[in-house]
Amino acid sequence: MKRTVSLSVNGATRTAEVEPRALLAHVLRDDLDLTGTHIGCDTSQCGACTVLIDGRAVKSCTMLAVQAEGCQITTIEGLATNGNLHPLQQAFWEKHGLQCGFCTPGMIMTAVDLLAQNSNPSEGEIRHAIEGNYCRCTGYQNIVAAIQAAAATLRGATPARAAS
Amino acid sequence: MIPQTFDYVRARNVGDALKALAAKDGTKVIAGGHSLIPLLKFRLAQPARLVDIGHLDELRGVTEVRRGAKIGAATTYRDLLESKLLAERYPIIAEVTSGIGDLQVRNKGTIGGGLAHADPAADMPAVMLALDAQLVLRSKRGKRTVAAREFFQGAFSTAMAEDELLIAIALPPLPRGAGTAYVSFEQAASGYALAGAAAVVKRSRSTVAHCTLAMTGISDRPYLVRAAEQLVGTQGLPDAIEHVAAQAAAGVEVNGDIHAPADYRRHLAVVAARRALQKAFVRSKK
Structure with a gap:
């Protein structure tokens, strides 16, 4: 009912x-x-x-x-405020963190949670965090790069993250 | 999509939930829903009504009980990972929990829900057996405590009566200086254990003073390996560990399926047991 x-x-x-x-x-x-x-x-x-x-x-x-x-x-x-994309949305655009885009909303929402817990995740930590988000275009490389770039933006650092 | 209809009531407190269960009218409990909702989608569970306990603060959180701990049944896996008390006293909880589901599943899934669901390939039940966890059940008839080793009675089957609610998991203190470890081989797609082993080892000077080994994913229920006591009194050398690990699936009816035929699963049980015992031994204090 x-x-x-x-x-x-x-x-x-x-x-x-x-x-x-x-x-x-x-x-x-x-x-x-x-x-x-x-x-x-x-x-x-x-x-x-x-x-x-x-x-x-x-x-x-x-x-x-x-x-x-x-x-x-x-x-x-x-996520966007006053017409401005959230740093993760911006970074997925700039780093081309998508191909078909179907997984993108879910990827971004998971990344929001990750970055709230960990402002400077390693590549391994990012890959572990998005283990429950599938990209069937196999575009994980740029997704990871986008999350790293957004993390840097949110930390107020320069977007390019030093190699770890 | 869930093909079958049901009624839904949100419990205001534990008493409310117990009252709903006492009606014995096909009511099932929902907390995180991450075991139940998949069953509902496949019509594997067809409750007439759900009673929701997921938001009840009285069932959430980890509290210190003397040298042990008490975990509310509706505590999420995420909250287990964030508990400093558990990290300090029972590091095996974080070790097993970080491999359960994925980030989103851990945010919503609850320890009590997972245990009550009693999936024979779930990771946490083996750890509960190894830690000698005590499961606190309540119903309108009263309260009782069931040891984890008696709780799991078969695939998706537990010692809980229809009107009982799992409210907490009590963990007794670990032997001082004990090392713990959980090792599993996961089914690649689901992450569930093809074979999982949880070990607790305590050393006293140069010999092993205590050893517990529990297995999951092997059979219709998790179980304790009796042969673990054969490590006690030895120096915990590789030969002694191998002797115990070799008996990880002895006398057990081993599951076989498309992911792992019985012979292969039996082999994985031995390897998981060996690695868990080795890790726990190395982690124990001399």
Whole structure:
């Protein structure tokens, strides 16, 4: 039976009529029209549906929308501020951290969580952090470079990171 | 997409959840949902109702209990990794947890959910056996504690009754100076253990004074290897470790599947056991 859920998404309160079985990924896309969150595998493997729940990266295909009530949800649409891309979005653009772009929103949301925990991750730490995000264009090299560049920007350092 | 409908209720406290379970009307518990939601998608679980305990603060966090620790059942893997108390007293918890799922799964998945799910290839149950963890269960009928070694009763099967809720995991103190290690061979796609070994070794001067070895991924449930006690009294030399490791799957009905036929899995069990014992021995204080 449908019920009204009230979700805090990208700082705004949104409501939707959903069944308890509705997955957060579907409600974001189909009810709230936030189609930046992608659905790849629907089996918590690929990470394309990653969003932030109270600042932590979560696969929204493995969370019920009703579970998200009372949480702060951030999707890829919520990262830019006043028309300025988030440093990770900017870095994915500049470093060409994508080919087809399907995995990109999830990659970026996971990287937001990583950089909040670790402002200067090594290449190994970045690769471990994005282990739950699949890029089937095999473009990981530039994704790692983009996350390193964004980390440097967020630290206020020069974008080129010294080799470690 | 989840093909089957169900009702959902968010518990306001543990008592609320116990009341919902006491109805025995097909209610299942959801915390992080990272074991349950995949089952719902495949119709492998068909509950009439879910009771959500994921947000209950009283079930989350790690607390100091004398020289041991108590972990709330709804504590996420991420919170386990961030616990200084666990890092200090039970470094094997961080060692095993960093390999569970991936960053997103660890952010939402809970230790209690994983244990109650009782996947025979899950990593954490072996560590719980090696640490002699005590699982605290509650129902409207009362409270009881079940040792991890009696909790796992088969594939996806535990000692919990239908109306019981796992509320905490109590870890007794490790023997002083003990070394611990978890070693596993993962199925490449899922990350679940084809064979996993958790070891605890304590030395007293030049000999081994205590040794525990637990295995997962081998059979329908995790188990303790009795032969581990044969390391006690030895100097922990490679031959002695090999003698114990060789018995890691002795007398056990070993699973065989497309990822690892039984003979191969039995071989992996021996190698994982040997490496875990060696690491734990090296990490123990002389």
